[in-house]
Amino acid sequence: MGGERETTLRGLVGLSIEPANEPPHHLVLKLGVRRLRCSLELDHPDFGMDGRLDGIFTLNCWLALLERLSTGSDPVVLLGYDFSDQYSGWLRVGPVHAGSVEVQPGVSGFADYQLELSDLLDPHRRIHDFQPDDAPGIVRPLADIVAQVAAARDALAKRRATEDDDVQAD
Numbered sequence: 001m002g003g004e005r006e007t008t009l010r011g012l013v014g015l016s017i018e019p020a021n022e023p024p025h026h027l028v029l030k031l032g033v034r035r036l037r038c039s040l041e042l043d044h045p046d047f048g049m050d051g052r053l054d055g056i057f058t059l060n061c062w063l064a065l066l067e068r069l070s071t072g073s074d075p076v077v078l079l080g081y082d083f084s085d086q087y088s089g090w091l092r093v094g095p096v097h098a099g100s101v102e103v104q105p106g107v108s109g110f111a112d113y114q115l116e117l118s119d120l121l122d123p124h125r126r127i128h129d130f131q132p133d134d135a136p137g138i139v140r141p142l143a144d145i146v147a148q149v150a151a152a153r154d155a156l157a158k159r160r161a162t163e164d165d166d167v168q169a170d
Helices: 002-012 053-071 117-121 142-169
Strands: 014-021 025-032 033-038 075-081 087-098 100-107 140-141
Touching: 014 033, 014 142, 025 053, 025 100, 033 075, 033 087, 053 075, 053 087, 053 117, 140 142
Parallel strands: none
Antiparallel strands: 014 025, 025 033, 075 087, 087 100, 100 140
16 A cells, blocks of 8 residues: 555656746756756857757757657656766656656766767767666656656746846846
């Protein structure tokens, strides 16, 4: 009974990415009841150019990887969510039963300056040291995760447009 209840409770919580109460571009990844630091931009010279390679770019990579998961092209995907100069944070997403996936946060020893843009679309090529967090992940329908990631991307795009409008008004 306890295992059923835990799975049911874990299935009720979701994933969201929201602005932190800090300077622009600081985000919080809410995964179930957990709040994780979220930095979606690599320390890479191409990020920040014309605003095209930013958190929106990273979330578009997530959506492409989740599409590959949904079609069976990839059995498990890694979504980069926290890029720092000491490590990188990843969400491992894989199927648990029909239509549902488990989202488990963890880390890799690859620092952001060691990563390339291509690693966001094909992280398994180089990320072999993923270590899951001790706390359990969440279980949700894959369609819900895709919808939540798309909503986060759209919210970031709207926020960026508002910031761009504010800069142009000055």
